[in-house]
Amino acid sequence: MQFSSRLIEKAVDAFATLPGIGRKTALRLVLHLLKQEKVITGQFTSAVAAMRDGIKECSTCHNYSDNDECQICADPRRERAVVCVVEGVRDLMAIEDTSQYRGLYHILGGVISPIEGVGPGELNIDSLVQRAQKDEIKEVIMAISPTIEGETTIYYLTKKLQPLGIQITVIARGVAFGGDLEYADEVTLGRSIVARVPYESK
């Protein structure tokens, strides 16, 4: 693709670094912005820059947050004795969208994967154990993708948390094995949380 403007070329390159956006799509987005008033692009870049500069990590559950404590942890209506462990923010959002769960969350930041060099030390596991020791948590729900790495992570967490007298549950396996959690439909995902069962380590 040939550009008669370096400014357009650089903006196209910038959009094309985003996942799923090729240079043809990037050009369409750039030409769209050029057709609008300048203030529209200003609003767009401001919102994106403010988001990246201002975003914090919740000191309790590691969720993305506008403050030191996220909206969910700060909400007095949430059940504080139940913590749902998820791999990432998208899983948290997927569960929130089902409106089936009123407890708190803990974001691991991934799963244990020796192949990809992710050990327990790379994940937010210590802070989960600390929460379990400090706060009055009675139940920890494992809402982790049912993959080999996910199962390993659940096993590891159970060994850490069960001695603290916490009940470990796993979301019901209505979710297809080998499937990514974020692609499950809302009904299946919601029912999986409601129909959670005690975890039995094999």
Next chain:
Amino acid sequence: MQFSSRLIEKAVDAFATLPGIGRKTALRLVLHLLKQEKVITGQFTSAVAAMRDGIKECSTCHNYSDNDECQICADPRRERAVVCVVEGVRDLMAIEDTSQYRGLYHILGGVISPIEGVGPGELNIDSLVQRAQKDEIKEVIMAISPTIEGETTIYYLTKKLQPLGIQITVIARGVAFGGDLEYADEVTLGRSIVARVPYESK
């Protein structure tokens, strides 16, 4: 979709204003940026803002440009006696990508469309006539979509330019190269039979 962060929500809304980007895709882009270093988002927003703030319109051909005169008009190697009239910048870029054309361009900014309220006054027609009067233009190529509005526009431009002694040509219309004849639409196929040309073996 529920967000635990207003900053993320605003950034998702911003991306979702772009054409072809829904809120799920927008969220994917935002979470991608959050995973990267802050400087990456800075580079992204700078490139987009610089593009929108810095872009100019070429005073000759109305192409997007970094300067008052675009790269094509400023290029001494381009043939200056031929001007190719296109509806928009994307058409210009599509023709440039073929590497088959070495003349100049003129961007109309659309086609005459009474239904959509676009008259000759809304398009860059006066400046084309001025170019034709002032510069040594011998040929104007109409590279305009063969629609009813396009044909009307070509007819209107021809009436304006022909009295100035300029040769008017239209890009060849017919069956696409490499395309199956049976899939060509009736109008195209019918017209390409009527407008058949002598075969020249190469």
